[in-house]
Each structure stands twice: as structure tokens, then as C-alpha cells.
Amino acid sequence: MRNGARIVSLPGDPETLRGYSAPRLIIKAECAYIGDDMQAALDPMLAVSGGRLVEMSSPAGRRGHFFENWQHGEGAERIKITARDCPRISAEFLEQQRRKLGPMLFGQEYECEFIDAASSAFASELVELALVDDFAPFLEAA
Secondary structure (H helix, E strand, O other): OOOOOOOOOOOOOHHHHOOOOOOOEEEEEOHHHOOHHHHHHHHHHHHHHOOEEEEEOOOOOOOHHHHHHHHHOOOOOOOOOOHHHOOOOOHHHHHHHHHHHHHHHHHHHHHOOOOOOOOOOOOHHHHHHHOOOOOOOOOOOO
8 A cells, every 4th residue: 555554455364374473453344253273363463563454244153252352352342233224225125124033033133133043042141151160058957
């Protein structure tokens, strides 16, 4: 580019991605669908440059790096834009998609909702409620 900057498109394979160093900006598109091993390969690149990581995606379930970073990422700026916030998408189209996909998939694809996989035996909220450490310990019988 005129200012000396360059744009490099890297492969989506953590094995061949390694070795690239000191990027000033990494942009991951649809990163909820990128494996955690890829993120593990990207993080060291930013350690030297102090570069910025931008992750953009619709959710892909309640798991993985994107979900964890959205829920618990420290120092992360979160910007949520739903399909209803986009003036280019008509209400009629969204209603058609809601009927076609059903409320869960529509919520994930158009309303930025993290949903459990259809194959989950239990809702993640129920599992989280069961994981508590504020109960009285069991006493052994004498």
C-alpha cells in the first residue's frame, strides 16, 4: 500500500500459519467456526507486536474460543449488531427466515444468540447451575 503497509491472507491451518511474526492487526472473519488450535497459533504472533485482534462472527454454539472470549474475555470490546439493526435487511425477510429456521437457529444466525447444540443432552444453563461450590461438605458417618 502507499503507506508501506501490506495485507497478508494466511491459511486457515495452524500448522502452516506458525512462524509469521509481529502483525499489527489480525482480523478473523466468522471466527466462531475457527478451531481453538488456530487461536493458540495466533496469540504468540501478537505478543511481540502488541498488535490488535479483531474477531467477527455470528455465534456457533456455546463452546470454543469465540464464545469464551465473548462471555469472559478480559479487556475485550464487544460490539453486537443484530440483523434487525441492519437497515439493508427487511423485516419481511427476517420473518421469513424465522419461520424457515425456527426460533433457535434464527436466534443464532440473526440475533447473535449463543445456543446449545441440538445434540446436547442438557442445556448449558442447567449444567452451570449444577456446578456450585457453596454447599456444606458431606460428613462421613461415624
